Amino acid sequence: MKVSRRVENLPPYLFVEISRKIAEKKAKGEDVVSFGIGDPDMPTPSHVIDRLCQAAQDPANHRYPESEGLPQLRQAIAGWYERRFGVSLDADKEVLPLIGAKEGIGHIAFCFIDPGDIALVPDPGYPVYSVSTMLAGGEPYYMPLVEQNDFLPDLDSIPAHILKRAKLLWLNYPNNPTGAVADLDFFNKVVKFAQQHNLAVCHDGPYSEVTFDGYQPVSFMQADGAKEVGVEFHSLSKSYNMTGWRIGMVVGNPVMVDALRRIKSNLDSGIPQAIQYAAIEALTGIQDCIQKHNAVYQKRRDLVVDMLNRIGIETKSPKATLYVWAKVPEGYTSVSFATALLDEAGVVVTPGIGYGRSGEGYIRLSLTIPDAGLTKGLSRLAEWSSTKSGLRTKK
Ligand SMILES: Cc1ncc(COP(=O)(O)O)c(C=O)c1O
Secondary structure, three states, X not given: OOOOHHHHOOOOOHHHHHHHHHHHHHHXXXXXXXXXXXXXXXOOOHHHHHHHHHHHOOHHHHOOOOOXXXXXXXXXXXXXXXXXXXXXXXXXXXXXXXXXXXXHHHHHHHHHOOOOOEEEEEEOOOOXXXXXXXXXXXXXXXXXXXXXXXXXXXXXXXXXXXXHHEEEEEEEOOOOOOOOOOOHHHHHHHHHHHHHHOOEEEEEOOOOOOEOOOOOOOOHHXXXXXXXXXXXXXXXXXXXXXXXXXXXXXXXXXXXXXXXXXHHXXXXXXXXXXXXXXXXXXXXXXXXXHHHHHHHHHHHHHHHHHHHHHOOOOEOOOOEOOEEEEEOEOOOOHHHHHHHHHXXXXXXXXXXXXXXXXXXXXXXXXXXXXXXXXXXXXXHHHHHHHOOOOOOEOO
């Protein structure tokens, strides 16, 4: 049997490789501490689960859902954006629930990318932006995110011949994997740039609620004219520890939202309704879980950043996201360093190159690891570093 070239050419999904390596080690009876995938370790808040269980008992929720989601869920999403960012949305035309943000990110390429078209994607970046572009027959153009530019893309350096073919501009702040943040000035500049070059902007913002030290991120939808040029993907995964329930949303430009609705209505039959009711509870119910989770992540962030700097790995403290983006010591690549940590210390980190060429020279550590594992992982790092003389990162 011969699979399509489309499938043949797919790069292996980054975390599949990591999971395989961990499983291999565990099968050999080795104990591995993983700072790999960004999957919240704390449970979904109990009031959300209670609502889910209650809704699951109702036979009305056992049938096919509408693919555009319950009107009450779309209203809850619009209400959340209003309260959270002061952004008004039409719940019928400018809001669409998704089976997790990843699903919408994957499918929107099919709405705007024809063979030969270009999508501008951040490098390093969440791999789905480029993979979905390729699946739709397009080409990703990688915009380097470098530290000297605060991990923001240098839009003015994109060549004119690329811009001519570009249809989509992908952005993601607070950023995975760098932990960088963007302000409203940057988003205002993005809107002007998109208008100038006729680009549809897809901003991906699932980490807007995972913030530290009182930092308040902005939504792309707050930028002047954002709704005319783009949409924002969001998710309940990281805000409410709901990765396993698969629910997210896209909001903004009604033409873009409608295009995605049309593609989706041909491919999926919506989100199980009990999960939609749980999402309504999460978005409209008591929000204190967010502060509680962030306090835990902030403590872990401080421990990780402190330890890495102590052992000679230069690391800045992120204001948001679940990730610490750390430089690789001299003499290593991101893969050789991650491999050394796995083989010699039993600690899993993600090599930066997995997120794109500009991720080389970095590793990513996720903070979604229970405190006991985190402490064990950090002491393993300290012990491992004591066997290496003069570990230090390039200036
Ligand atoms: C930047 C980014 N976008 C989207 C997602 C996917 O979110 P969801 O669980 O809603 O599909 C992730 C998950 O890690 C992510 O890091």
